[in-house]
Amino acid sequence: MFGRLTRAALTAAALLASSAAPFAAGAVDLTMYYPVSVGGPLTKVIDGMVADFEKRNPDIKVNAIYAGNYDDTRVKALAALKGGQPVQLSVLFSIDAYDLIEQDAIVPFEDVATTAEDKSWLSSFYPGLMANGVINGKTWGIPFQRSTIVMYYNKTAFREAGLDPDHPPATWTDMIAAAKKLTRTDGSRWGLMIPSTGYAYWMFGALAKENGETLMSADGTRTYFDKPPVVEALQFWRDLAVRDHVMPEGTIEWGTLRQAFVEGKTAMMWHSTGNLTEVRKSAPFDVGVAMLPANRAPGSPTGGGNFYLFKKATPAERAAALKLVRFMTEPERAAEWSIATGYMGVSPAAYETPALKAYVKDFPPAAVARDQLAVSTAELATYQTGRVRKLLDDAIQSALTGAKTPAAALTEAQDQADRLLKPYR
Amino acid sequence: MTRLPGILTVAAWMLALLWLSPLLYALWAAFHPAAFMAHFRPGAPLTLDNIRDAWTQAPFARYILNSVLLVTSVLAAQILLCTLSAYGFARFDFPGRDLLFLLVLVQLMIVPEVLIVENYQTMARLGLVDTIAGMGLPYMASAFGIFLLRQTFKSLPRELDDAARIEGCGALGTLWRVYVPLAKPTLTAFALVSVSHHWNNFLWPLIITNSVSVRPLTVGLALFGAPESGVSWPMISAATLIAILPLVMAFLIFQRQFVQSFLHAGIK
Amino acid sequence: MIGTPSRPTRAVTGWLLVLPATVVLAAFTHLPIVTTLIASLHSRATAIRPARFVGLDNYRSLAADPVFWKVMGNTVAFAFGTVPVSIALALAMALWVNRRIAGRGLLRLAFFLPTMLPMIAAANLWLFFYTPDIGLLDQCLGLAGLSGHNWLGDPSTALPCLMAVTIWKESGFFMIFYLAALQGLSAELREAAMLEGAGPVAYFRRVLFPLLMPTTLFVSINAVLNAFKMVDPLFILTKGGPSNASNLLLYYIYENAFSFNDGATAATLTVVLLGLLAVLAISQFVLLDRRVHYR
Numbered sequence: 001m002f003g004r005l006t007r008a009a010l011t012a013a014a015l016l017a018s019s020a021a022p023f024a025a026g027a028v029d030l031t032m033y034y035p036v037s038v039g040g041p042l043t044k045v046i047d048g049m050v051a052d053f054e055k056r057n058p059d060i061k062v063n064a065i066y067a068g069n070y071d072d073t074r075v076k077a078l079a080a081l082k083g084g085q086p087v088q089l090s091v092l093f094s095i096d097a098y099d100l101i102e103q104d105a106i107v108p109f110e111d112v113a114t115t116a117e118d119k120s121w122l123s124s125f126y127p128g129l130m131a132n133g134v135i136n137g138k139t140w141g142i143p144f145q146r147s148t149i150v151m152y153y154n155k156t157a158f159r160e161a162g163l164d165p166d167h168p169p170a171t172w173t174d175m176i177a178a179a180k181k182l183t184r185t186d187g188s189r190w191g192l193m194i195p196s197t198g199y200a201y202w203m204f205g206a207l208a209k210e211n212g213e214t215l216m217s218a219d220g221t222r223t224y225f226d227k228p229p230v231v232e233a234l235q236f237w238r239d240l241a242v243r244d245h246v247m248p249e250g251t252i253e254w255g256t257l258r259q260a261f262v263e264g265k266t267a268m269m270w271h272s273t274g275n276l277t278e279v280r281k282s283a284p285f286d287v288g289v290a291m292l293p294a295n296r297a298p299g300s301p302t303g304g305g306n307f308y309l310f311k312k313a314t315p316a317e318r319a320a321a322l323k324l325v326r327f328m329t330e331p332e333r334a335a336e337w338s339i340a341t342g343y344m345g346v347s348p349a350a351y352e353t354p355a356l357k358a359y360v361k362d363f364p365p366a367a368v369a370r371d372q373l374a375v376s377t378a379e380l381a382t383y384q385t386g387r388v389r390k391l392l393d394d395a396i397q398s399a400l401t402g403a404k405t406p407a408a409a410l411t412e413a414q415d416q417a418d419r420l421l422k423p424y425r
Numbered sequence: 426m427t428r429l430p431g432i433l434t435v436a437a438w439m440l441a442l443l444w445l446s447p448l449l450y451a452l453w454a455a456f457h458p459a460a461f462m463a464h465f466r467p468g469a470p471l472t473l474d475n476i477r478d479a480w481t482q483a484p485f486a487r488y489i490l491n492s493v494l495l496v497t498s499v500l501a502a503q504i505l506l507c508t509l510s511a512y513g514f515a516r517f518d519f520p521g522r523d524l525l526f527l528l529v530l531v532q533l534m535i536v537p538e539v540l541i542v543e544n545y546q547t548m549a550r551l552g553l554v555d556t557i558a559g560m561g562l563p564y565m566a567s568a569f570g571i572f573l574l575r576q577t578f579k580s581l582p583r584e585l586d587d588a589a590r591i592e593g594c595g596a597l598g599t600l601w602r603v604y605v606p607l608a609k610p611t612l613t614a615f616a617l618v619s620v621s622h623h624w625n626n627f628l629w630p631l632i633i634t635n636s637v638s639v640r641p642l643t644v645g646l647a648l649f650g651a652p653e654s655g656v657s658w659p660m661i662s663a664a665t666l667i668a669i670l671p672l673v674m675a676f677l678i679f680q681r682q683f684v685q686s687f688l689h690a691g692i693k
Numbered sequence: 694m695i696g697t698p699s700r701p702t703r704a705v706t707g708w709l710l711v712l713p714a715t716v717v718l719a720a721f722t723h724l725p726i727v728t729t730l731i732a733s734l735h736s737r738a739t740a741i742r743p744a745r746f747v748g749l750d751n752y753r754s755l756a757a758d759p760v761f762w763k764v765m766g767n768t769v770a771f772a773f774g775t776v777p778v779s780i781a782l783a784l785a786m787a788l789w790v791n792r793r794i795a796g797r798g799l800l801r802l803a804f805f806l807p808t809m810l811p812m813i814a815a816a817n818l819w820l821f822f823y824t825p826d827i828g829l830l831d832q833c834l835g836l837a838g839l840s841g842h843n844w845l846g847d848p849s850t851a852l853p854c855l856m857a858v859t860i861w862k863e864s865g866f867f868m869i870f871y872l873a874a875l876q877g878l879s880a881e882l883r884e885a886a887m888l889e890g891a892g893p894v895a896y897f898r899r900v901l902f903p904l905l906m907p908t909t910l911f912v913s914i915n916a917v918l919n920a921f922k923m924v925d926p927l928f929i930l931t932k933g934g935p936s937n938a939s940n941l942l943l944y945y946i947y948e949n950a951f952s953f954n955d956g957a958t959a960a961t962l963t964v965v966l967l968g969l970l971a972v973l974a975i976s977q978f979v980l981l982d983r984r985v986h987y988r
Contacts, residue, residue: 033635041482065636068648075951079545080635083554099954102739187826187840197846197934248825250846251935256824259657263463265826282459282657386953394760397936401848437789438796440782441803444861447818448806450829454821463827510714517707518700525711532722534918534974538943539966542950542959543725543732566717596706625811627925628943632951647813647928658821665814672809680802 028320031063033080034091035073035305045340053327060320069198070096070305071386081105081312088313089321091305094132095381095389097140098220102383106308108138112322121326124347126370131378133306135220141306142325143346145337147272148300148369148376149206151293152279155286157182157189157267168268168290172210172236175268175293179246182267191246193266194237196400198254201380201392203270205301207233209377212296215392220382221424225392226407226414229296234399234406236295241400251397258282272303273369276342280363289365291372299375304343335359344369383424388417454662462658479649479663484637488645489671494557495630495641496623500616502565507615508608510566511574512600516586526575532568538628545632555635564623570615577611578604613682624672642668726967732960744957751961760937760945761962767852768942772920774856775863779916780909782864787871804865812862816929819858820845823930848938851931855939858926863919867912874908914977921970942966 036042043066050064067076070093077090092100100106113122125143133141155165161181169175179191194203205215213229216222224230240247261269262283270292271279280287292300307325309318327333331349335356338345345351351360351370360367382388395413399406454462455476461469479485513519514526537544544563545554553559581604589599605612627643634640640648646668650661733751738744755761790801807815822829823844831841844850878901886896924943927933933940933948942962950959 044482063636066648067635071952072648076635078954079632079951080555083545083549083635084552085555085635103954190826197932248843248846250843250848252843252846253824256820259824260827263827284460384953387955390948390953393934394936397934398848401846401935401938403848403936403938433789434794437786437794437800440786441800444807444865445803446829447815447822447861448810450821451818463821463829463832506714506717510711513707513710517703517710519704519707522707522711525715528723529715529718532718534970535722535726535967536918536922537721538922538924539963539970540722540725540729541947542956542963543728544721546728547720547725562717563721566714566721568718571714596710621809625809625813627811627813627928628947631928632947643811643813646811646817650814650817650929658817661814661817665810665818668814669810673806676805676809677802 027059027061028316029061029063029086030088030317030320030324031065031080031086032089032091032321032324033065033067033073033077033087035068035070035093036066042341045337049328049333049336053324056327057320057323060323062324074099077310078103078105081310086312086317087310088317089307089309089325091144092141092308094141094143094146094302094304094306095379095385097133097135097306097308098381098383099385100308101135101140105310106140107311107318108140109142109309109322110138112309112318118322118326121329124349125329126344126347126373128373128376129302129344129346131302131376132381141308142329144305144307144328145274145341145343146302146304146306146346147274147343148302148372149203149270149292150273150276150300150365150368150372151268151270151290152261152275153268153288153290154261154264154283155288157264157285158288161267165286165288168288169293170290170298171293172295176240176244176246179240179268180244183246189264190248190266192240192268192270193247193252193257193260194240194270195254195257196237196251196396199303200251200396201389202301202303204233204237204392204396205377205380206270206292206299207237209299209301210292210295210297211236214377215380216382218378221421223380223382223388223392223414223417223421225395225410225417231407231410234396234410237396238399238402238406242402250401272342274304274341274343276365276369277340278342280342280365287365289368291368291375297375298372299377300372301379302373302376303379338366342366342369344373382417382421384420387420391416391420451662451665454659455666457659459657459659475659475663476667479660479667482660483645483649483664485642485645485664485667487637488640488642489668491557491639492624492641492643493671495561496620498557499561499564499623500619502561503567503570503619504612504616506566507570507574508600508605508612511571511578512596512604514571515575515578529568529571532566533572537563541629541632544629548633554633555639557639559633560630560639560641561623563629567615567619570619573611573615574608577608581607620675621672729960729963729967732956733964735957737955737957739954751957755958755961755965760940763937764940764942764945765965767938767940768921770852771856771859771923771941772917774853775859775920776913776916778856779860779864779867780912782860783867783912784871784905784909786864786868787875790868791872791875804868806865807862808866808869810862812858812925813929815862816858816926819854819926820930823854845931845939846935848935851935851939855923855926855930858930859920859923863916867916870908870912871905874905878904910977914974917973917977918970921966921973942969 034046046064046066050062054060054062067073073090074092074096077087077092080087109122113119122139129143129146130139133139133143151168153168158165163178163181169178175192183189183191196203208215208230211229211233213224213227215224215230241249257269257271258275258279260266262279264285276289291298307328309321313321329346331345331347331353332355334345334347334350335353337343338350338356339359345356350356351367380389380392391413395409398404399409453465456471456473457469458472458474514522548554548559553562585603586599589603594602625643627647630641631644631647634644646664649664734746734748735744736747736750786804790797790804794800825831825843825846826841830844834841842850844854882900883896886900891899922943923941924947927939927941927944931939933944943966946959946962946966949955949962
């Protein structure tokens with residue numbers, strides 16, 4: 001028995017050793033982590049893009065690891081760094097920049113992108129998408145899977161309710177009026193759903209922006225959770241359920257909302273534009289996409305993931321990592337990625353590629369997120385982002401579930417955020 | 426044994442149906458097109474697409490291999506370490522034995538999951554992050570196993586020792602020729618508990634693994650199945666069925682032995 | 694030539710036998726307990742500011758943290774909600790499959806199956822049950838003419854939903870222990886009790902239940918410890934929400950350590966959990982020990 005055990009242990013050890021065998025010498029190995037937070041078989045798309053890159057750069061080997069949602073991926077990448085494992089770059093949350101800087105984990109792109117060509121590449125992106133990545137005058141994050149929130153709506157349901165499917169509501173008042181018509185009293189269809197788990201603070205950033213206020217200062221050291229327009233925005237969100245009865249009470253799950261929309265359980269939903277392709281593919285009805293309705297102003301926060309370069313890397317690895325980032329954000333790649341997902345083409349040049357041009361012409365909703373960029377704002381990002389976000393998420397959820405009033409919940413969150421951020425001012 | 430009254434039989438079956446319902450749903454969703462995911466109509470078309478898609482969209486074969494490696498290496502180490510120390514605790518007098526045994530029992534309540542943060546740092550120092558060894562190491566000495574085997578060894582008559590000694594066996598020889606064969610039911614029962622625990626373990630593997638070549642099934646499944654990644658229930662169901670198949674098969678094959686060994690192991 | 698080995702030799706052998714396991718246990722259980730204690734007395738370390746000794750500051754800020762108290766309350770409620778039900782169901786299941794009942798093998802498999810499913814996979818299936826409107830639960834309610842409910846999005850039902858999944862997952866495992874105990878009892882016992890004129894209820898209450906007390910002790914200690922360490926379903930079902938309504942201690946530790954990168958708070962929480970587990974194990978043992986009927 002022990003003989004057999006020893007043999008089993010030896011086999012296991014041998015298998016372990018072989019799986020960790022190094023690649024051929026001379027080549028550069030890159031490891032990158034990336035998240036997926038919207039629908040569709042996106043790991044396949046990334047794998048395909050990486051394979052293309054390797055074909056063109058035979059001396060660079062890329063190990064692209066899907067690590068879950070944005071939080072999971074940051075945890076994994078940082079854990080790998082701390083554990084002494086090689087990670088040279090990653091796609092992480094655009095709002096993680098402050099934390100990554102505080103942890104001394106990343107380097108600004110200016111340190112690596114030094115040629116004139118590199119520099120013009122750095123300025124080729126939509127400025128709105130750089131808002132979360134540029135801190136203290138340096139570029140820490142390069143936009144990759146970037147989004148804004150858009151309003152998806154069921155055109156068939158619109159027609160059924162006597163609404164014009166080509167003129168989706170553009171103001172809060174119109175949205176409520178439409179939602180009331182769309183809501184069936186027997187509970188078989190809701191008018192509107194705004195998700196409040198996972199990324200509640202993000203949705204809330206849109207409501208606050210539409211009510212004329214941002215959630216934080218540009219330097220990430222102050223939050224504005226208790227300003228009156230912000231409190232009003234949360235009251236509005238809560239009222240959608242309890243006053244207007246067009247949205248279910250309680251929190252709405254981010255992950256399953258797409259299914260609920262596709263199943264026709266809600267006529268409108270707010271969600272990431274990154275879901276567009278999957279929604280379009282799986283919905284048995286005509287899908288409309290609109291910019292978010294305005295109250296005092298139109299707008300949505302940007303969202304999604306940026307490329308970051310990690311500090312722990314040799315010069316050769318950094319150069320290779322930059323090469324990969326440049327490849328992944330080339331207009332052709334950005335167009336391919338946008339068509340596969342619904343995420344934005346990150347540069348104006350992407351929308352000039354034949355592929356994306358043709359796609360937008362055939363399917364105009366694909367350009368809604370880009371058009372909304374003109375009125376976008378940065379996503380909630382501060383020092384200690386994880387904790388501050390959780391404070392706001394908790395406040396939103398306790399207001400939506402009726403545990404606290406919006407004012408009380410937000411004042412409390414603001415007090416705690418102040419305490420957390422004071423040392424950074 | 427008398428027959429149960431009818432109403433109790435019905436209650437038992439109702440409960441069993443309830444208990445099976447998640448699996449029944451998984452079977453429904455996995456073998457029907459996505460459109461029927463939430464619509465239970467008899468005569469809905471059957472399909473193997475979900476199974477195929479799930480299998481090709483994530484490296485489940487690799488995950489299964491990783492889980493098998495994890496479970497077998499943990500079990501092998503546990504059986505070796507626990508048998509040795511249980512024998513030591515059961516049959517040898519040495520200074521500090523009782524205190525040491527008490528310290529062992531501490532792990533009965535404080536399992537490694539509770540100490541994820543510190544154990545992660547230990548693994549980082551040992552360079553074992555993202556390895557199968559790192560995933561298994563904290564579990565390789567099991568207080569539960571030591572406790573169980575010690576009880577079994579203690580219940581064996583001491584005369585066996587003397588007989589073995591007369592035959593010329595040393596301590597290890599006695600353990601190997603006398604104790605281990607007699608403790609087989611206990612070892613089987615312990616193996617069942619250990620395998621099902623580590624096959625299903627999640628938190629520690631989630632934290633300590635980073636890459637596909639190490640990730641066990643549970644972590645792979647959690648990543649694959651996160652609804653926010655847009656994978657729908659038909660795919661999740663298909664993946665779930667793939668994930669549980671090895672264990673359920675093993676259980677069905679060895680069911681009789683498992684139940685018998687539990688009876689003899691004195692786990693009561 | 695063959696003699697009884699001397700006492701010192703046997704002592705050395707004994708030490709050598711227990712040494713390997715002890716080293717592993719010490720490295721991954723005892724040592725981390727000590728380092729956790731030390732870490733809980735230091736401030737949060739960042740790349741810019743290293744940790745420094747802060748005494749009991751972390752404990753003070755924890756005591757002032759409303760989320761901590763919410764999480765503690767949830768964890769206790771979770772234990773109280775799951776343990777008795779799981780044990781009662783486990784006993785009922787064991788009694789059922791121990792008797793001659795139609796389809797006994799299938800019943801036993803049905804009860805035991807959840808134990809073999811990874812919680813992560815099971816939670817995903819349960820997520821479908823709980824999803825409002827399209828989920829199975831709401832569909833069943835719809836058939837009964839009732840309106841749906843936002844199960845996981847309502848703070849008053851989120852935690853009970855997690856409890857239901859846990860009870861479903863664990864009862865079958867505990868059933869095995871009861872089953873083993875029941876099959877160890879002799880059949881004459883029941884006949885003798887019947888001859889004495891005891892009905893089934895009296896037989897269960899006066900004979901069976903006391904005889905099963907050691908099993909109940911073992912199972913309940915396990916169940917309580919498990920309840921305090923429960924974490925897996927949260928990753929899929931609620932992530933502790935809405936607004937911490939279903940957050941449990943180990944998940945909060947994970948959040949602090951890995952999402953917030955706050956090792957100091959995580960260590961402090963771990964010390965609290967360690968203390969709780971120790972107190973629980975000891976008090977339960979002492980309490981139940983007095984009432985256990987040993988054969």
